[in-house]
Amino acid sequence: MALRPSTELMELLAIRLSPQAGKSLVIRTGLLQSMLGLLLLAQASVASAVLTIEIIGAGEHQIPVAIVPFGGDGKLAQTINEVVTGDLQRSGLFRLVDPAGKSPHELAEVSYPDWQMRGADALAIGTVALQNNGRIEARFRLLDVVKQTELAGQSVSANDDQVRAVGHRVADLIYEKLTGDKGVFSTRIAYVNRQGKKFSLMVADSDGYNEQTVLAQNEPIMSPAWSPDGSHLVYVSFETGHAAIYVQSLYTNQRMVLADFRGSNSAPAWSPDGKQLAVVLTRDGSSQIYLIRPDGSGIRRITFSAAIDTEPNFSPDGQSLLFTSDRGGSAQIYSMPVGGGAEQRITFGEGNNFSPRYSPDGKGFVYAHFSNGKFYIAAQDFQNGQVEILTAGGWEKKPSFAPNGKLILFASEARGRGILATVSSDGRVQQHMFTQSGDAREPVWGPHL
Amino acid sequence: MKKLVISIVLVNLLAACASEKPKAPEAAAPVPPPVVTAPAPEAAPAPAPVVEVDSLNDPASILAKRSVYYPFDVSAVQDADKPIVVAHAKYLSEHPDRNVRVEGNADERGSNEYNLALGQRRADGVKQMLVLGGAKASQIETVSYGEEKPKATGHDEASWSQNRRSDIKY
Numbered sequence: 001m002a003l004r005p006s007t008e009l010m011e012l013l014a015i016r017l018s019p020q021a022g023k024s025l026v027i028r029t030g031l032l033q034s035m036l037g038l039l040l041l042a043q044a045s046v047a048s049a050v051l052t053i054e055i056i057g058a059g060e061h062q063i064p065v066a067i068v069p070f071g072g073d074g075k076l077a078q079t080i081n082e083v084v085t086g087d088l089q090r091s092g093l094f095r096l097v098d099p100a101g102k103s104p105h106e107l108a109e110v111s112y113p114d115w116q117m118r119g120a121d122a123l124a125i126g127t128v129a130l131q132n133n134g135r136i137e138a139r140f141r142l143l144d145v146v147k148q149t150e151l152a153g154q155s156v157s158a159n160d161d162q163v164r165a166v167g168h169r170v171a172d173l174i175y176e177k178l179t180g181d182k183g184v185f186s187t188r189i190a191y192v193n194r195q196g197k198k199f200s201l202m203v204a205d206s207d208g209y210n211e212q213t214v215l216a217q218n219e220p221i222m223s224p225a226w227s228p229d230g231s232h233l234v235y236v237s238f239e240t241g242h243a244a245i246y247v248q249s250l251y252t253n254q255r256m257v258l259a260d261f262r263g264s265n266s267a268p269a270w271s272p273d274g275k276q277l278a279v280v281l282t283r284d285g286s287s288q289i290y291l292i293r294p295d296g297s298g299i300r301r302i303t304f305s306a307a308i309d310t311e312p313n314f315s316p317d318g319q320s321l322l323f324t325s326d327r328g329g330s331a332q333i334y335s336m337p338v339g340g341g342a343e344q345r346i347t348f349g350e351g352n353n354f355s356p357r358y359s360p361d362g363k364g365f366v367y368a369h370f371s372n373g374k375f376y377i378a379a380q381d382f383q384n385g386q387v388e389i390l391t392a393g394g395w396e397k398k399p400s401f402a403p404n405g406k407l408i409l410f411a412s413e414a415r416g417r418g419i420l421a422t423v424s425s426d427g428r429v430q431q432h433m434f435t436q437s438g439d440a441r442e443p444v445w446g447p448h449l
Numbered sequence: 450m451k452k453l454v455i456s457i458v459l460v461n462l463l464a465a466c467a468s469e470k471p472k473a474p475e476a477a478a479p480v481p482p483p484v485v486t487a488p489a490p491e492a493a494p495a496p497a498p499v500v501e502v503d504s505l506n507d508p509a510s511i512l513a514k515r516s517v518y519y520p521f522d523v524s525a526v527q528d529a530d531k532p533i534v535v536a537h538a539k540y541l542s543e544h545p546d547r548n549v550r551v552e553g554n555a556d557e558r559g560s561n562e563y564n565l566a567l568g569q570r571r572a573d574g575v576k577q578m579l580v581l582g583g584a585k586a587s588q589i590e591t592v593s594y595g596e597e598k599p600k601a602t603g604h605d606e607a608s609w610s611q612n613r614r615s616d617i618k619y
Contacts, residue, residue, distance in 0.1 A: 220594065220595075220597035220598065222561055222562070222565065222595075222597065223561065223562060236565075238594070238597070241592065242592040242593075243565060243592070243593065243595075262590070263569055263573070263591060263592070263593075264565055264566070264569045264592070264593050266562055266565050266566075267562045267565075280562070280566070282566075282569050282573070285573075286566075286569075286570060286573075287565075287566035287569060287570070308563065308566040308567065308570065310562045310563060310565075310566045311560060311562045311563070324560065324562070324563055326522075326563075330522070331522075331559065331560075331563055352559070354559060354560035354562075354563055355560045355562070368560060370558065370559070373558075395604070397560060397561070398560065398561070441561070442561060
């Protein structure tokens with residue numbers, strides 16, 4: 001499975017700004033993504049996911065945007081259109097304007113009044129073609145219908161099996177230009193799929209497609225977490241009969257044991273600088289939080305309660321931790337400095353609270369709230385302590401933020417199955433993603449690559 | 450005489466091991482047709498004079514009970530189940546060569562990680578009681594499966610009550 005990157009292959013997802021836009025800068029999506037793409041390419045045994053996606057609700061201030069299906073190769077254009085419109089809808093920030101009857105693909109074919117009439121503020125047009133060298137090349141322009149100017153013009157190139165990646169990149173560019181925030185559609189997610197007694201650790205695109213198996217076994221897998229550079233996953237596996245923590249490279253699939261002490265080793269979380277992890281061990285008694293280096297050395301205990309202390313999560317500045325503890329009699333969220341001491345309870349009121357995760361700006365956190373027999377995804381602001389319940393309630397667990405803080409991924413349940421779901425950070429738009437089979441559990445959103 | 454006792458214990462051990470193994474897949478290999486051969490003379494089983502009955506294998510003994518159950522979010526062994534743990538503690542103290550693995554489980558209400566911790570606390574609580582009852586700590590290993598290996602998969606109290614459980618496995 002180990003793959004050596006070659007220069008040519010590293011071009012996989014290289015993106016160029018088009019000369020038409022007056023720029024000649026070459027943007028690389030980065031070595032990692034290219035290599036990840038490679039690794040995924042190599043896993044031919046993996047079936048491409050068949051997903052059903054349901055979108056519920058609408059954002060408050062939606063930008064009306066018209067996406068004209070690209071000209072050129074019809075099949076590629078259709079996939080790109082599905083990906084782009086799906087991504088933009090899922091964000092809750094856009095209202096898709098039906099381009100019915102008009103299909104400009106070049107700037108010269110655009111008549112702005114057509115689009116003003118339809119109420120679109122922005123218009124995306126473009127073409128896609130399969131080059132002689134087997135690569136897909138998509139050229140697209142984003143136009144400001146009101147000002148009648150070009151907002152962006154780009155050419156995106158990728159291998160022929162990376163058509164969805166092209167769509168995500170186009171969606172990211174539209175999102176960034178129109179909202180001012182970085183898009184997250186080209187990022188990836190990890191989750192655990194359970195089917196009977198079989199557990200699989202999966203990595204997929206942010207929309208749940210293109211799923212790849214990282215590890216499959218007949219013993220439980222829990223709590224995947226990403227390294228800050230997205231190159232590794234750390235997770236809990238029961239393959240030796242008890243919970244132990246493993247680190248696995250997504251480049252090479254090489255894995256190592258991070259912690260395998262007696263009892264349970266679990267709840268790994270990477271620090272933002274990548275230099276240490278917080279883990280939960282029972283080697284000295286009850287479940288307590290420890291710091292450990294990525295090579296398994298330098299282990300140091302930082303909580304000293306007789307209770308359960310678990311699910312540590314680092315603040316974006318790396319200075320603090322949130323964690324779940326039942327030291328007050330029931331599971332609640334606490335915070336503490338990474339150095340230890342000064343632990344503080346920060347959730348109160350009815351019910352129990354679990355699985356805290358800082359927002360990327362560090363101003364608040366999301367968590368799973370359990371009351372009256374239901375789990376909800378909730379958010380709390382550090383400044384004013386205000387709690388917002390973001391979901392209708394059900395079996396909703398394990399929230400994690402997209403790297404731009406605008407979407408929250410969580411595990412949910414529908415039609416008797418564990419599914420992946422997202423909710424916009426204002427709670428207005430939800431999406432359910434039904435994977436092919438089995439129960440999806442414990443999702444976690446990966447970083448920008 | 451001594452040899453016989455050892456072999457009985459061995460058989461028991463093997464039986465215990467076998468019961469630990471995951472169940473065979475449903476699509477099991479077809480059963481081979483019975484081979485008809487005359488039994489080898491030396492394979493004739495000798496009528497074994499039973500010299501010692503291992504109470505662990507007596508279905509009427511309290512030791513046949515290997516599971517204790519808990520209320521929601523509780524990890525202390527309940528009064529009703531204490532005699533079971535006490536009996537196993539006594540057995541372990543009388544059989545220092547025997548080891549057990551205590552497996553803690555939780556229902557699905559709670560985060561997966563919290564439930565792993567809760568299951569561990571349940572298993573460790575059983576261990577503590579076994580040690581207090583005379584077993585050596587070195588005879589007991591504890592693990593937790595949290596909510597990851599539910600015995601009952603329903604989303605109701607009938608299933609949850611079965612999953613809030615510690616199993617004592619020899």
